[in-house]
Amino acid sequence: MYDAPHYTERDVAQTDTKISAKGVQVYYGDTHAIKDVDVEIADKTVTAFIGPSGCGKSTFLRCLNRMNDTIDICRVQGDILLDGEDIYDRRVDPVQLRAKVGMVFQKPNPFPKSIYDNIAYGPRIHGLAKNKADLDVIVEKSLRRGAIWDEVKDRLQAPGTGLSGGQQQRLCIARAVATEPEVLLMDEPCSALDPIATAQVEELIDELRRDYSVVIVTHSMQQAARVSQKTAFFHLGNLVEYDDTSKIFTNPEDPRTESYITGRIG
Amino acid sequence: MPLLWLIGIVLAIAVAGYVIGRKRALDSAGGDPRNLHSLPSYYGSNVAMKVVVPSVLVLLVWLIVQPIYVGSVVSGALPDRAIADGSSRDLVMAEVRRTADGLNNAVAQGIMTDEEARDMRADFTDVTQRLKDAGQIVTSEVTQPILNAAQQFRAMNATGAIAMAIVVTLLAIGGLLWGLKESEKDFRARNTVEQGVKALLIAAASIAVLTTVGIVLSLIFNTYEFFKLYPWYEFFFGTTWSPSFSGRGGSSELGIIPLLWGTLYISIVALAVAVPIGLFAAIYLSEYAGPKVRAVAKPLLEVLAGIPTIVYGLFALLTVGPMLVSVFGKEGLGIMQSGTAVMTAGLVMGIMLIPFVSSLSDDIINAVPQAMRDGSYGLGATKSETIKQVVLPAALPGIVGAILLAASRAIGETMIVVLGAGAAARLSLNPFEAMTTVTAKIVSQLTGDADFASPEALVAFALGMTLFVITLGLNIFALYIVRKYREQYE
Ligand SMILES: Nc1ncnc2c1ncn2[C@@H]1O[C@H](COP(=O)(O)OP(=O)(O)OP(=O)(O)O)[C@@H](O)[C@H]1O
Numbered sequence: 001m002y003d004a005p006h007y008t009e010r011d012v013a014q015t016d017t018k019i020s021a022k023g024v025q026v027y028y029g030d031t032h033a034i035k036d037v038d039v040e041i042a043d044k045t046v047t048a049f050i051g052p053s054g055c056g057k058s059t060f061l062r063c064l065n066r067m068n069d070t071i072d073i074c075r076v077q078g079d080i081l082l083d084g085e086d087i088y089d090r091r092v093d094p095v096q097l098r099a100k101v102g103m104v105f106q107k108p109n110p111f112p113k114s115i116y117d118n119i120a121y122g123p124r125i126h127g128l129a130k131n132k133a134d135l136d137v138i139v140e141k142s143l144r145r146g147a148i149w150d151e152v153k154d155r156l157q158a159p160g161t162g163l164s165g166g167q168q169q170r171l172c173i174a175r176a177v178a179t180e181p182e183v184l185l186m187d188e189p190c191s192a193l194d195p196i197a198t199a200q201v202e203e204l205i206d207e208l209r210r211d212y213s214v215v216i217v218t219h220s221m222q223q224a225a226r227v228s229q230k231t232a233f234f235h236l237g238n239l240v241e242y243d244d245t246s247k248i249f250t251n252p253e254d255p256r257t258e259s260y261i262t263g264r265i266g
Numbered sequence: 267m268p269l270l271w272l273i274g275i276v277l278a279i280a281v282a283g284y285v286i287g288r289k290r291a292l293d294s295a296g297g298d299p300r301n302l303h304s305l306p307s308y309y310g311s312n313v314a315m316k317v318v319v320p321s322v323l324v325l326l327v328w329l330i331v332q333p334i335y336v337g338s339v340v341s342g343a344l345p346d347r348a349i350a351d352g353s354s355r356d357l358v359m360a361e362v363r364r365t366a367d368g369l370n371n372a373v374a375q376g377i378m379t380d381e382e383a384r385d386m387r388a389d390f391t392d393v394t395q396r397l398k399d400a401g402q403i404v405t406s407e408v409t410q411p412i413l414n415a416a417q418q419f420r421a422m423n424a425t426g427a428i429a430m431a432i433v434v435t436l437l438a439i440g441g442l443l444w445g446l447k448e449s450e451k452d453f454r455a456r457n458t459v460e461q462g463v464k465a466l467l468i469a470a471a472s473i474a475v476l477t478t479v480g481i482v483l484s485l486i487f488n489t490y491e492f493f494k495l496y497p498w499y500e501f502f503f504g505t506t507w508s509p510s511f512s513g514r515g516g517s518s519e520l521g522i523i524p525l526l527w528g529t530l531y532i533s534i535v536a537l538a539v540a541v542p543i544g545l546f547a548a549i550y551l552s553e554y555a556g557p558k559v560r561a562v563a564k565p566l567l568e569v570l571a572g573i574p575t576i577v578y579g580l581f582a583l584l585t586v587g588p589m590l591v592s593v594f595g596k597e598g599l600g601i602m603q604s605g606t607a608v609m610t611a612g613l614v615m616g617i618m619l620i621p622f623v624s625s626l627s628d629d630i631i632n633a634v635p636q637a638m639r640d641g642s643y644g645l646g647a648t649k650s651e652t653i654k655q656v657v658l659p660a661a662l663p664g665i666v667g668a669i670l671l672a673a674s675r676a677i678g679e680t681m682i683v684v685l686g687a688g689a690a691a692r693l694s695l696n697p698f699e700a701m702t703t704v705t706a707k708i709v710s711q712l713t714g715d716a717d718f719a720s721p722e723a724l725v726a727f728a729l730g731m732t733l734f735v736i737t738l739g740l741n742i743f744a745l746y747i748v749r750k751y752r753e754q755y756e
């Protein structure tokens with residue numbers, strides 16, 4: 001299915017490229033969902049994926065941490081390199097990969113556990129905390145970064161599934177941040193948030209950028225413009241245009257990009 | 267036959283009512299269904315409903331009340347001299363019924379004319395012989411009072427049947443007219459039909475509930491009878507079970523403790539087999555197996571659930587028992603006397619319960635949303651971590667329910683115990699000894715020829731009642747567990 005690449009030495013020039021995808025094709029059964037996409041995602045930057053609904057943003061995002069492996073009918077072809085290493089290589093353990101490339105899903109999916117256990121789940125699995133006090137610190141820090149600490153600090157033992165939709169979304173952000181991933185993939189993380197929480201999450205994204213690289217899918221042009229340095233525009237499974245955010249929003253090359261950001265398609 | 271005819275007539279009227287009512291409603295709206303309050307078929311259904319419901323209700327009530335009424339009138343009219351010494355009014359009434367049936371059959375076969383059957387007298391004609399000639403069962407000489415009563419019985423029943431046919435048909439026609447009168451465009455036929463459907467559903471639900479209540483009441487009543495004959499504290503706290511088979515010996519010891527212990531012990535062994543195997547099988551099938559394996563393995567596993575328990579019993583008696591003896595018996599470890607033992611029955615019952623646990627758990631595990639697993643994988647969890655920490659906790663209430671259901675089955679199981687565990691009521695800790703359970707003893711107490719009014723037979727009801735209370739408690743406990751976890755997880 002997947003053609004093994006023949007990169008033997010570490011990739012040469014681009015030291016600050018975190019993820020590099022070349023010729024990626026994704027099929028769901030017979031549906032061709034992603035068509036020949038090339039993208040270089042830089043380290044310590046925020047990359048935004050925009051595009052009309054159903055164009056394949058989530059699908060492509062899920063390729064980056066091999067979440068598509070869990071879908072039986074999904075096939076991925078092409079090369080995706082993380083720090084120069086092929087993530088679809090046989091030797092790569094998808095479990096370790098996902099610890100490095102964290103993900104916030106489009107639909108909030110808190111575990112049916114307490115708020116505390118939701119956040120502590122990743123750190124416990126990866127042994128990030130030496131003791132209970134350590135874990136408490138991680139949980140508090142993550143909840144603060146997810147802009148939800150004040151709302152839940154008095155009910156950490158309450159079930160995470162009992163939170164409102166927007167709170168669940170922030171809980172999932174906090175949960176993903178708690179494992180300290182190198183790359184954070186966020187699929188519409190603010191779709192259910194009010195302007196204040198949105199601003200807090202955007203602040204978090206900006207803060208994460210200092211150490212990590214962040215990929216965010218969004219339907220809000222303003223948000224893409226505000227938080228990202230690079231923007232990729234997808235349309236019908238094709239990557240139409242990929243460039244600096246300022247360039248995409250002021251001077252797009254492709255007419256489809258222009259019509260989309262000015263609200264004519266999608 | 268006339269009853270079938272009557273029902274046929276009512277149904278025919280209903281069908282006609284449906285067609286005519288529908289048409290009438292349409293006509294009243296000028297042929298345009300949009301001017302009607304409801305769809306045309308609702309008007310038809312409304313008429314059919316008005317035809318069927320009152321007439322069938324009356325029919326049912328009539329069918330129940332008429333025999334009771336006729337019986338009591340005839341029995342009241344029986345002169346005292348017709349009742350021989352050592353007999354009773356009930357026995358004589360049975361005789362009367364039999365004679366009436368005999369007369370009916372003889373008339374139906376054309377051996378007697380209707381007038382003959384109605385007017386003949388025992389002192390002139392040899393009724394007994396003639397009935398016997400007609401191939402009817404006659405136990406003793408038909409005397410004049412009995413013949414009179416039988417004739418009265420027949421006459422009243424015949425009149426009743428005719429009256430019933432007339433009343434029911436009139437009701438059906440009345441319903442038809444009423445329904446047809448209503449069938450015009452502004453009538454809210456949909457709402458009426460909805461009400462009717464609702465009433466039907468309520469009736470079905472009440473029948474289910476009332477039956478349960480009836481069963482429980484009969485249990486309670488008979489248990490009460492038993493405790494009038496046998497002290498309750500000896501039943502609940504007695505540690506010996508040795509009914510005397512002669513019936514009224516008065517030397518029976520009917521302590522439930524050894525039986526309860528046997529039930530509990532065998533169930534525990536069974537669950538210890540079924541729960542781990544079933545649960546692991548469910549996890550494998552739902553999380554690891556590919557679609558092909560699943561498509562083959564799941565139905566195969568469910569075949570286990572379709573095997574009649576008597577077959578499991580044979581399996582226990584002929585295969586598992588001897589096998590265990592060869593390992594633990596005299597040749598081997600020497601702790602097992604014979605093939606029938608707690609272990610034999612428990613193991614086989616456990617095998618029987620595997621599909622219950624696995625099939626239900628599998629469905630429940632499959633119902634855990636994929637998003638939950640994705641969330642865990644997305645954080646870098648492995649498959650087994652995900653199953654252990656996310657999928658199983660989410661599925662836990664359902665799994666507990668499945669296990670408790672299996673426990674109820676284990677407690678109520680009879681055949682495997684009878685064949686696998688033996689019939690000795692014993693209080694012992696050794697799982698290689700023969701023991702028996704409550705259900706197995708209920709069977710043996712009722713299959714003998716003991717008098718049904720003796721404590722030895724009535725004890726079956728007390729045992730059944732105890733079993734019922736235990737299973738009920740188990741179910742309530744299951745509900746409580748499920749609810750508690752649900753509160754925590756939703
Ligand atoms: N599990 C799946 N099975 C089959 N087809 C799928 C599956 N997931 C996505 N697709 C198809 O792949 C295409 C891309 O879907 P994707 O979810 O990536 O869109 P998206 O850009 O994220 O849309 P949105 O903005 O609405 O989230 C769609 O046509 C969709 O129907």
Ligand SMILES: [Mg+2]
Nearest residue numbers: 057058106187
């Ligand atoms: Mg999406």
